[in-house]
Amino acid sequence: MTPNGAFAVGFILVALGVSAPGPRGAAVLVLVGLAFALVEVGGATLVALRRAALVVVPLAAFMGVVWVGIVGRSPSQIAADAVGTRSAALAYVAAISGRLFFIVAVVQVVFLRFAALTPLGFVRALALPAAVKRVLVVTLSLIETLRHAIDRAHTALIAAGTLTRAASLRNIVHFWRLIQAVWLSAITIVLGRIRDKWPVENTLARLDRALVAGTPQLFAGRDLLWLLVVLAAAAILLAERIGGEP
Amino acid sequence: MLTMPRLILIALGAALNCSIGTIVYLVKLPVFLDAIGTILVALLLAPDRKAAFLCSWAAGWIGLAVSGLINPFLPWFAMTDVAISLVCALLIVGSAKTFRARPLRGASFAAQVVLCGLVTGVVSAVVSAPVVVYLFGGVTGSGSALVVAIFLKAGQRLMSAAMFSGLASDPPDKILQVLFAALLYRATPGEFIALLRE
Numbered sequence: 001m002t003p004n005g006a007f008a009v010g011f012i013l014v015a016l017g018v019s020a021p022g023p024r025g026a027a028v029l030v031l032v033g034l035a036f037a038l039v040e041v042g043g044a045t046l047v048a049l050r051r052a053a054l055v056v057v058p059l060a061a062f063m064g065v066v067w068v069g070i071v072g073r074s075p076s077q078i079a080a081d082a083v084g085t086r087s088a089a090l091a092y093v094a095a096i097s098g099r100l101f102f103i104v105a106v107v108q109v110v111f112l113r114f115a116a117l118t119p120l121g122f123v124r125a126l127a128l129p130a131a132v133k134r135v136l137v138v139t140l141s142l143i144e145t146l147r148h149a150i151d152r153a154h155t156a157l158i159a160a161g162t163l164t165r166a167a168s169l170r171n172i173v174h175f176w177r178l179i180q181a182v183w184l185s186a187i188t189i190v191l192g193r194i195r196d197k198w199p200v201e202n203t204l205a206r207l208d209r210a211l212v213a214g215t216p217q218l219f220a221g222r223d224l225l226w227l228l229v230v231l232a233a234a235a236i237l238l239a240e241r242i243g244g245e246p
Numbered sequence: 247m248l249t250m251p252r253l254i255l256i257a258l259g260a261a262l263n264c265s266i267g268t269i270v271y272l273v274k275l276p277v278f279l280d281a282i283g284t285i286l287v288a289l290l291l292a293p294d295r296k297a298a299f300l301c302s303w304a305a306g307w308i309g310l311a312v313s314g315l316i317n318p319f320l321p322w323f324a325m326t327d328v329a330i331s332l333v334c335a336l337l338i339v340g341s342a343k344t345f346r347a348r349p350l351r352g353a354s355f356a357a358q359v360v361l362c363g364l365v366t367g368v369v370s371a372v373v374s375a376p377v378v379v380y381l382f383g384g385v386t387g388s389g390s391a392l393v394v395a396i397f398l399k400a401g402q403r404l405m406s407a408a409m410f411s412g413l414a415s416d417p418p419d420k421i422l423q424v425l426f427a428a429l430l431y432r433a434t435p436g437e438f439i440a441l442l443r444e
Contacts, residue, residue, distance in 0.1 A: 018381060055318070063385045070395040075384065075404040096383035100319075107318040131248065135257050139308050142261035150268055163273060171273040176426065178269055179282075183262070183430045187438055190258060194251060194441065204250070 001040060002216060003114055004127045005223025009036060010110040012230045016237055017102045025237040026098075032233045033102060036226060037109045044115070048108035055104050060097035067093050124211050127218045133211045134204070146186055153181035247297050251441045259287035259305030264313050277419050280320075281330050283309060285366075285427035288334035290434065290442055292342030299335035303328055319386075322377050329373040330366055338362045338424065345428040359428055363421025370420060371412030378408045390415040 013036070016029055037045040067074070073084020074092040114122050123136050157163040162174045198204055219227070262283030270279055284306040288298040306327030314321040341358040344351065378386055384404045385391040390411050397407035 059386075062391065063383065066385045066391050066395045067383075070392075071398045075398075078398060078401070079403055081401075092383060100382070104318045107314070111315060131253065135253050135260075135304070135308060136311075138254060138257035139260045139312060142257050143264050143312065146261050146265040147268065150265060150272070154269075154272055167273075175269065175273040176429070178273065179266065179426060180430065180433055182265065182269070184433060186258060186262070187434060190254060191435070191438055191441075194254060 001113065001222045001226070002127075002218075002220050003122060003125045004216070005219045005226065006040070006110045006113050008219070008223065009226045009230050010106050012227070012234065013106045014103050016230070016234055017099055017106070019237065019241075020099075021237045022240050025240045028233050028236050029102070032229060033106055033109075035229075037105070041109055041112045044112045045109065048105050048112055051108045052101050052105035056097055056101045059100065060093060063093045063096065064090070120210065124213070125216050127216050130208060130211060134207060137207060137211070142186070142190075145189055146182060149182045149185040149189075150178070153178050153185065157181070247300065249442075249444065251444070252291070252297065252301055255287055255290060255442055256301050256304045256308065259283035259302065260309035260312060262286065263305065263309030267313065277422060279419070279423055279426065280309075280313075281306065281327065281370075281420075282423050282427050282430070284327060284330055285334055285338060285423060286430055288331065288339055289342050289345065289427055289431040290439055292339040294443075295335045295339050298339045299331050302334050303331040306331055319381070322381055323374055326370050326373045326377075329369050333362075333366045333369050337365055338427075341428075342431070345431050350432075355428070359425045360421055363424040364417050366424060367417030367420035368413060371409065371416040374416070375405065375409040375412050378412070379405050384408050 013029070013033055016025075021029055034045075037048060041048065067089040068086050071078075071084075072086055072089060073082075074088040076092075077084045077088055114125075117125065119140050120137060123133050123140075126133065128136075154163065157174070157178055158165060162177060163171050193203075260283060263280055264283075266279050266282055270277065284302045287305045288302040291298040291301055307324060310321045310324055310327060341362055344354050344358050347355075378384060384394050384398070384407060393411040393414050394407045397410050398404065402410065
């Protein structure tokens with residue numbers, strides 16, 4: 001499977017997930033999503049589900065506090081100006097949380113499918129214009145550079161007594177110094193790279209050669225198969241929405 | 247328009263958007279500050295509004311695509327980034343001279359930061375509200391959800407509650423972001439800005 005195919009399949013699944021399908025549509029969607037995960041990432045499906053749970057469970061708990069604990073009725077009851085019930089609010093939270101869980105799990109499966117690729121290999125395999133690929137690679141490189149700059153500046157500012165490790169008023173007053181230190185560090189590094197390092201090492205030409213080597217195909221045969229499956233699922237959801245029966 | 251230094255600026259803006267999240271997490275601040283890179287890219291390309299819009303938009307979207315690997319909910323706010331880029335090109339770029347003036351003209355600087363931040367905040371709240379309502383059911387993980395709850399408890403409908411909550415919480419955050427972007431713009435070496443205008 002190509003990254004383009006995985007993104008396309010993931011995108012359609014997520015779009016179907018947010019289209020608020022009925023019970024039958026939701027079941028079809030979960031089945032297709034599970035089949036996609038099991039076939040493409042196998043045992044790593046559990047990793048995807050665990051990561052999705054780590055993201056969504058705290059959010060669901062928070063939504064529960066707000067909707068069930070504070071508001072005490074569902075949006076449809078508020079819109080109808082009806083007497084609210086906490087069970088309706090709980091059902092609403094469950095539906096939203098289920099949808100969010102599905103979205104995060106699909107995104108995780110798509111990325112786990114290519115976990116073995118390096119970031120450069122992943123970007124190279126994408127069917128995107130060369131300029132976009134170049135910007136993506138430079139962005140990933142700069143993020144690493146900035147992370148190192150943040151680590152250094154953060155440690156230095158803590159050592160100097162300007163910031164603290166825990167949340168504090170001092171952090172609110174002085175965190176601006178950390179942002180400025182990181183930015184100035186990044187600008188100095190970028191200027192050095194543009195003016196000296198990259199021209200001497202011929203970095204950008206080499207990067208371009210690396211990115212265009214083995215021009216990636218848009219979709220492989222397996223991608224098309226999965227696309228057919230998810231489009232069939234889309235048709236079932238559409239039929240359910242229009243006629244109530246697939 | 248998209249010269250090599252500008253492409254690198256786009257990457258730098260995207261990287262800054264992603265990295266400031268790390269800073270906010272490290273120093274445990276109750277704010278988002280997720281568009282400073284987008285605003286700064288536009289300021290650095292002033293007075294060219296077209297380049298400012300395109301480059302800040304690109305920086306915003308690339309930042310969202312990369313951050314989306316960690317937080318899959320962020321890419322849903324892609325239209326908010328387009329709106330912020332538009333406000334940057336139409337309004338904030340016009341304040342670039344004031345932001346970089348030496349010596350600093352305090353009153354004018356503060357007034358323009360507040361005005362630009364307020365407009366950006368209001369636009370961002372209006373554009374984000376449908377996503378907050380439809381995708382998250384009105385409650386994201388941030389503290390502003392409690393404001394939504396108060397409005398809902400008072401009988402407001404979900405969309406208006408999310409909109410009012412956004413209008414209450416976004417402008418202060420965006421004023422801070424414009425302030426930081428303006429201060430970083432002031433601190434940026436002139437030779438880097440000259441490189442972007444070549």
